[in-house]
Amino acid sequence: MKQRKRLGAGLALILVLMLALTACGNKNDGANGGNASASGSASPSSSAASSPTASGSSAAASDDVASLKGKNIALLMxxxxxxxxxxYVDGVKKQIEKFGGKVTVITADDKLDVMASNLDAAVTQHYDGILLDHGDDGALSTGVQKALAANIPVVAFDSNISAAGVTNIAQNDQKMAEQTLEALASDAGGKGNIVKIWxxxxxxxxxRQIAYKAFQEKYPDIKEIAAFGTADGPQLDAQTKMEAILKQYPEKGSITAVWAAWDEFAKGAANAIKQAGRDEIKVYGIDLSDEDLGMIQDTTSPWVASAAVDPASIGQVQVRYLYQKIHGDTTPATVELDSVYVNRDSLPADKKVTTADLSQYVKGWGASDEGSTDYLTALEQAVAGQ
Structure with a gap:
């Protein structure tokens, strides 16, 4: 009996201790349960809260990039x-390729009515975006409005389109004219006879003509003895007409310089002057390409200088702003690209320079990150990694 009592008492004591421990455990859960629970589920819960945000952000960024791939772009020239x-076209093509898109280049042979028809067709075909090159507001305004109404973004280069929502990319044309004209005036000592090709x-x-008029007022002793120019076969026309002018003014010193408002004009004039052996006449141009640089570096060429913006860079910047519009961003109405002045003296005499390495010799020349954004950089990386 005593043993049974002892056994019963022992069991009772064990039961009491177990209940006490259970109660103590429950108190700890209540008092520290928030911490324990937060601590114990902090990872899962924090992970659940932050993981969706991070993965959501990552997914959003991924969707952002994916939505910009495979775009069909029309370049209307x-x-x-x-x-x-x-x-310039090469710059456009390469940038669109970097973004994973395709471009169709459509030219109008210097016919604005044809360019307007091409614009209407591009809207009908519903390209994802439209680039305009050297258009005209009067000829293209109706087509541009159709494009905008169809939610097709438009970015223009050297076109001066007035429609709200269009971004106009432009070179600083007055500055380029001023840079070359001031150099001409300085080299000529503020006097002489010149030919204008425009x-x-x-x-x-x-x-550019605005700057030229200001130049004429500023330097009354620099006389314009001839002016001409056409966009139809510009280089050959400039060469032919310059040959005729050289015959009208055969005496050395009768023509001091030629100011050419386009590199095609400068090439034609330089060819005529070189063939005539009139090495006293200097040519100052606007715009620059690899071919132009070769002529400027040639010490037997009369073409001594030009002011320009990197043509490939212009195309790249124009494409970036178009993709910003496709993305839904608000872009500026006008983007003006600054020019540099390049003369023969700034270039090496023992090495042929191209536009790719011109920045080594001329400050301010070369690729620009204008128009670039984080998501466009991510898009390039994603396309490159495919």
């Missing part, structure tokens, strides 16, 4: 003439 245009009807040309 008024004319595609010369090496400057070739390098053509009306293009927004950049009209801007």
């Amino acid at each position: 008024r004319l595609n003439t010369g090496t400057f245009s070739a390098q 053509v009306a009807g293009f927004p950049p040309m009209e801007s």
Whole structure:
């Protein structure tokens, strides 16, 4: 009996201790349960809270990039003439390829009515974006409005499109004219006879003409003895007409210099002057390509200097702003690209320079990150990694 009592008491004591421990455990859960629970489930819960955010952000970024791939872009050009245009088109193509898209280049042979028809067709075919090169607001405004109404973004180069929502990329045309004209005046000692090669009807040309008029007022002792220019076969026309002018002014010193408002004009004039052996006449141009640099470096060429923006860089910047628009960003109405002045003295005499390495010799030349964004950089990386 005593043993049974002892056994019963022992069991009772064990039961009491177990209950006490259970109660103590429950108190700890209540008092520290938040911490324990937070601590114990902090990883899962924090992971659950942050993981969706991080993965959501990552997914959003991934979707952002994916949504910009595979775009079909139309590049509508008024004319595609010369090496400057070739390098500009190359810049457009390479940038679109880096973004995983495709581009269709459509030229109009310097016919604005044809360019307007090409624009209408591009809207009908519903390209994802439209690039305009050397267009005209009067001729293209209706087509541009159709594109915008169809939610097709438009970015123009040297076109001066006035429609709200269009970004206009432009070179600082007045500055380029000023840079070359001031150099001409300095080299000529503020006096002499010059030939101007220029053509009306293009927004950049009209801007360059403003600077030219100011130059004439500033330097009354520099006389314009001839002026001409056409966009139809510009290089050959410039060469032919310059040959005729050289015959009109056969005496050395009768012509001091030629100011050419386009590199195609400068090439034609330089060829005529070189063939005539009139090495006293200097040519100052605007725009620059690899071919142009070769002529400027040639000590037997009369073409001594030019002011320009890297043509490939122009194309790249234009494409970036178009993709910003496709992404839904608000972009500026005007983006002006600054120019540099390049003369023979700034280039090496023992090495042929191209636009790819010109930045080594001329400060401010070369690739620009204008228009680039984090998501466009991510897009390039994603396309490159495919």
